[in-house]
Amino acid sequence: MSICAQSLRLDREYAQIWDCLGTQMRQNPLPIVVSGMPPVIEKAFLDAFISDFATTYKRGALVLVKDDKTAIRMTAHLQGSGLRAYRFSERELNIYNITASHENEHERLLVLARVQSGDFDAVVTTPAAALRFTMPREVLDRNRFRYGIGDVIEPAELAAALAAMGYVRVETVDNVGQYSQRGGIIDMFPPEEGDGEKQPYRIEFFDNEIDRICVFDRMTQRVIENRDDLELLPVREVLCDARALAVVRKTVKDCLAKCETVDAREELEKELAAIDGGQPLNFTDKYVAQIYPQKECLFDYFDLRTAVLLCGTNAIRDRLEATARYDGELIANLLEHGVIRGGHAAFSAEPARAEHFFAANVAVHLNTFAVGLAGERIGGMFAFRCRQLASSFKKYELMKEDLTGFIKNKYRILLACRADAEVKSLLEALGNDGIQAVSLGEGADIEDLIPGVVYLSVEPLECGYELSAARFAALTLSGGEEEKPSLVRRKSKKKMKSGQKILSYADLEVGDYVVHTAYGIGKYLGIQNLTVGGVSRDYINIQYAGTDKLFLPVDNLDMVSKYIGAHSDDGLLKLSKMGGGDWQKAKSRAKAAVKDMAKELIALYAERMRKSGYAFPADDKMQHDFEAAFEYDETDSQLSAIEDIKRDMMRPVPMDRLLCGDVGFGKTEVALRGAFKAIEAGKQVALLVPTTILALQHYHTALSRMRNFPVKVEMLSRFRTAKQQKEILRSLKRGETDMIIGTHRIISSDVEFKDLGLLIVDEEQRFGVAQKEKLKQMAKDIDVLTLSATPIPRTLNMAMGGIRDMSVLDEPPEDRLPVQTYVLEHDNIIIGEAIRRELARGGQVFYLYNRVESIEYVAARIARENPSANVAVAHGKMEREEIEEIWQALIDGEIDILVCTTIIETGVDVPNANTLIIEDADRMGLSQLHQLRGRVGRSGRRAYAYFTYRQGKVVSEIAEKRLAAIREYAEFGAGFRIALRDLEIRGAGNLLGAEQHGHLDAVGYDMYIRLLNEAVLEEKGEKLPERKECKIDIPLDAYIPDSYIYSSAGRMEMYKRIALIETEADMEDVADEMIDRYGEFGKPVKNLMQISLVRHMAERAGMSLVKVENGEIRIFADKFDLATWAAVSFAFKNEVRIITAAKAYVSYRPKKTEDPLRALTRIFAKYLEEQQADAENTEQK
Incomplete structure (x- = not known):
């Protein structure tokens, strides 16, 4: 327990509250009213009270707060104090037959299971969440x-x-x-x-x-x-068994019989069709009162008397009434539209149910000021004498004055710090000022604190306070701001393994495009089993131009990759012709292009290595303090990127590093660490951005981060007057300005720096050719860091290793609520309701309509439907200044609804915009939808995304496939990897440039990377690994039976894994995986694995054909290494022989009990061993 929480136990009021609680727990309980509870004390009180309550009564308490945002922070705080605290979140009702995400249902069910088992110390919730009907206890018990x-x-x-x-x-x-x-x-x-x-x-x-x-x-x-x-545990709160299904069906039929509107009839008929067709029911929330006639909520899960802590009595009661009003308005709206009948409509318990629950338990009302409970008897009224100290945020002298007073009065004193670095620097400062100060270790007890001595500890504290009765004071230099939930240190999310393929072959479906290394682009038609000469094998059927088809043995599947490029899902890709020259030409052009690029990049890299640059010094105390002041935990990839940048800066050659990462992954903070390092060394920093509005946003971020350090930050853009610009230019020239942020105005000829040390370029690809040339001149001998908001594939990063310095941020932040996503036919009722709800909570809406010619008409319609809202339009054909003015108005909250095109993909951060509606989502790729969805959900509020498609629209096969992927993405988060893959390919195009992107599209991503790898090795003078294709002709059944792996996608994935077997260890690994996933396998699967191993070994040995004929193994090659084969023959007691016939071959006749595949493995293992030994001897000579 924290020292702050322990301090309350020294206060007589706390002891009296505890005595009163004991009395109320033993009799008919009466409420306890506590005042003198500012937020900082409230948290400490809850820490102490919940811990003591769990220890004494062996049960958990319920904490009610006003809203979800407060619940997130409170839960994080209690968990950080070592308590088993869980948040019971608010849940959005899905009352229409639309696909929705279910993350918060899962969270709620986990909490309900905890409460049912009594395995918790506290549940933190809101009135709306607690009153919402949920799965009854008995149903959860039955389904657990x-x-x-x-x-x-x-x-x-x-x-x-x-x-x-x-x-x-x-x-x-x-x-x-x-x-x-x-x-x-x-x-x-x-x-x-x-x-x-x-x-x-x-x-x-x-x-x-x-x-x-x-x-x-x-x-x-x-x-x-x-x-x-x-x-x-169940994964849906509303489960529909056979009984409930019959009840819902009858209810829908009753509603249909009385239905009077066309829209309502359509909606109800869809519901009936879903029930009768055995489809997933996405609308069960609408009938929750019929499915669960018990009508239970969270309160019903508390079967033992407990303590209910109400944080802000009036706010809680207001929210109880607001929940009832909201449900009432929703029901009235549904009744008006005719999609429900009055007797069926109920989604939450009445506020009276909460009051009854408070009365049955010990309600502890916590308020800053004394609040009476009108007409209610109370068990006790208590008040803490707490004084919240005026913020001394980063004002050491003010804090020292407070400390001196507390030391004189023999108080126990805690000085809360944000990080170890701050503890060290303050210990030194206090010691120099003659104040006795000590670092407090973990697990310390308040009794260990000697009055009059200052104790420093790392713990979050938003502001200082004094408890005069307890003679205790807590101070901080790190607070002064609203506490962030992530001050409780979070664990880093696991990253994708470095060996993870960019694409799983489980994603390959019939009709997808594939690339064969020799024959080019074809269409995958499925797996086909063929029996030839009494031997059964599986083959991959690939359609090429005209009537040409290729039946590829599955053990050769490593020759094929899924096509990833510009036209992978739009049906516009041209198939290659087998035997035609087009594919070879495209491959040759791509090969020549990547060779030129590799040559140029290697030359540039070498030139930069020859230049002398400024070697920045190692980090000092101020750098540590700057980094310690960051209020979040850095992700692993952020820390890695920061190390990369610092290491580059400390070398005596100019840095040229690219930092890639998705929007919101923390690139700005990484860049600012580098900027601060440069400023600390007496150098100036320039941050160049493509738009003035982005400049303004970066300017505010930099000011906020550096405000407590002796750093002067300025902005140069059209937002500055001519007079201001003149003064900024003068300041830059004199060296008075440390960091300048701006648009291309920064690279104008009249801008002079006294000593520029670091140039940071954000979204370089959005600058013009002339601007890029100026950048090259400006960055000739200084460190350069380029930021890109589009992630790039890991494989591209690896291919360019050593010729381009790149850092990749691949971990998203973890402190945001997931975006509640819906996929639906466009429905004005649902969309109108979504807009009204967002506006009612003071938020803003993005309405994406991607047709410029009719966007004004759509905006006018939305304005008519929402007369009190300020509606604006933004699209790519508008002037840049006009777009920037709209963005500024949006950030300032002057626009309520922005009707826009996909222009918002490259917009700025608008934390208050938390509803996104997209028309014709089926026309967009998953990656684009994924990035657009990232525009909302950038605050502690729940955000909503509605992906809509036109009603009654007959969609193409490709659009239907895309729509199915979107639905799965929304419901399960599935397809995230596909979305990220597509996004990365766009990132690759941005990084490589338009010409290279064209070649990437022509041959597909995998082939392009293969060619790039070869080109880089060649230009570095490294030997390319030779690969000669070898055919294996052995009369053995070798395939995966569909009785073993039912799905063709699953078989395809394992065929790919088997085709990549190159060593005995690989084979064991794949065998283990198959047994793990599918159970023991038979002889055909084992044969297939061994054939793949033999093929790879034979190819490394330079063989062209291996066959078994009349019990004899025959190995063919264009040219035999006689010395090596002689050594193999000797090892096999001359049973391995070279036969000099018309076409020479190596012969071996296995014994009757010997497996020919095992024999081949032994032969090639010995051959490769001799070959390696010979190569090493040659090298030594």
Whole structure:
């Protein structure tokens, strides 16, 4: 427990409150009223009270706060104090038949399970969340299971239970709420608590007995660790069993019978069709009162008397009434539109239910000022004598005055710091001023604090305070701002493994484009099993131009990759002609282009290495203080990028580093660390941005971060008057301005620096050719850091290693609420309601309509429907100044609804815009939707995204596929990797430039990277690994039976993995994976793996054909290395022989019990060993 929380126990009021609580717990309880509770004391009180309550009464308390934002902060604070505190979040109702995301349902169900088990210290919630109807206790109990090793249950029974709990069956499980079954193996992804990336579970059966329970990696599908047991919870709050389904169907039929409007009839008919068609029901919230006639809410889960802490009595009661009003308005709206009948409409308990719950338990009202409970008897009224100290934020002298007074009066004194660096610097400063100060270790007790001595500790404290009765004072230099939830240190999210492929072959579907290294671009038609000469093999069927088809043996699948490029999902890609010259020409052009690029980049890199630049000194105390003042935990990739930049800056050659990362991944903070380092060394910094509005945003960020340090930051853009610009230019020339932020105005000829040390360029690709040339001149001998908001593929980063310095931010921030996403046919009722709700909470709306010619008409319609809202329009054909004025008005809150095109993709941060509506989402790619969705949800508020498509529209096959992907993306977060992949390819295009991007599109991403890797190695003078294709002709069944892996996508993925087997270790690894995922396999699968291994070994040995004929192994090559084969023959006692026939070959006749594939593996292993030894001997000579 924190020292601040312990300090309250020294106050007599706390002891009296505790005595009063004991009395109320033993009798008919009466409320307790506590005042003198400013927020800083309220947190300390809750820490102490909840800890003591859990210890004394062996049960958890309920904490009610006014809104979700406060609940997030309070939960984070209590968890940071070591308490088992959980937030029961507000849940959005889905009352229409539209696809929605379910993250907060999972969170709520986890909390309900905790409360049901009594396994918690505190639940923090809001009135709206607590009153919302939820799954009744008895239903949760019935749908909650724990399984252990040795338990007996039929696999089919478990699969049926998962379906009943709301899990959706899929082929490959990679998101919460999914399950799959492959015979006696069931994968499932239940909701789980905790930081970091969640992982799914696998249960393996022996007949009907659970033989193994394990956690597996959602990316690789490989087992991570074994477990003894597993708890399964539902993944939907509203479960619809057969009884409930019949009730809902009758209710819908009743509504239809009385329905009077066309829109309502359409809506109800869709619902009826979904019920009768056995489709997922997305509208069950509308009928929650019929599905769960018990009408239970969170309060019903507390069966033992408990303490209910109300943080702000009047605010809580206002919110209780507001929840009832909101539900009333929603129901009235639904009744008006005719989609529900009065007797069926109820979504939350009445406020009286909350008051009844307060009365049945011990309600503790916490308020800053004394608040009476009108007409109610109370058990006790108490007041803390607490004085909140005036903020001394970064004002050491003011704080020292306070300390001197407290020391004189023999107070126990705590000085709360944000980081260890601040503790060290303050200890030194206080010591120099003759004040006795000591660093306080973790787990210290308040009794250890000697009165009159200042104790320093790292803990979050938003402002100082004095408890006069306890003779205790807490001060801070780090507060003075509203506390951020992430002050409680969070764990870094797991990153994708470095070996993760950019694309899983499980994503490959019939109709997708593929690239064969020799034959070019074709269309994948599926897997086909062919029996030739009594031997069964699987082949990949690829359609080329005209009637040409290629049947490729699956063990050659490493010759094929999925096409990733500009036309991968629009049907416009031209197929290659087998035997034609077009593919070879395209490949040759791309090869020549990447060779030129590699040559140029290597030359530039070498030239830069020859130049002398300024070597910045190592970090000092002020740099540490600047970094310690950052209020969030850096992600691992941020820390890595910061190290890269500092290391470059400290070298005596000019830095030229590219920093890539998605919007909101923290590039600005990384850049500012470098900027501060340069300023500290007496150098000037220029930050160049493409738009004035972005300059303004960066200016405010830099001012905020550097305001407590002796740094002068200025901005140069059209927002400055001529007089101001003149003064800024003079200041720059004299060296009085340390950092200048601005548009291309910075690179004008009249701008002179006294000593420029670092140039930071944001979104370089958005500058013109002339501007880029000026940049090159300006950056000739100084350090340059370029920022890009589009991520790039890891494989491209690796390919360009050593010729372009790049740092990649690949971890998103974790302190934001997920965006509630919906996919639906465009419906004016739903969209109108979404807009009204956002405006009602004082927020702003992005309405994306991507047709410039009719955008004004759409804006006029929206303005008519929302007469009190200020509606504006933004699109790419407007003048730049006009767009920037609109962005500024949006940031200033003057615009309520912005009707816009995809121009907002490259806009600025608008934290107050938290609803996004997109028309014709089916026309956009998943990556574009993913990036657009990132425009909302940039604050502590819940954000909403509505992806809509036209009603009754007959969509193309490609658009239908895209729409299905969007639905899955919205519901499960599935497709995130695909979205990111597509986004990365766009990033690759931005980085490489238009010409190279054209070649990338012509041959596909994978082929382009292969060519780039070869070009880089060649230009560096390194030897290219030779690869000669070898054909394997062995009469053995070699395929994956569909009875072993049911799905063709799953088989395709494993075929790809098998085709990449190059070593015995690879083969063992793939075999382990297949057993993990699908169980034991038969001889055809084993043969397939060994054939792949033999093929790769034969290719490394330079062989062209391996065949087995009449029991004899024959190995062919264009040219034999006789010395090496002689050594192999000697090792095999001359049983391996070279036969000099018309076409020479190596012969080996296996013994009757010997497996020919194992024999080949031994032969080639010995050959490669001899070859390696010979190469080493030659090198030594």
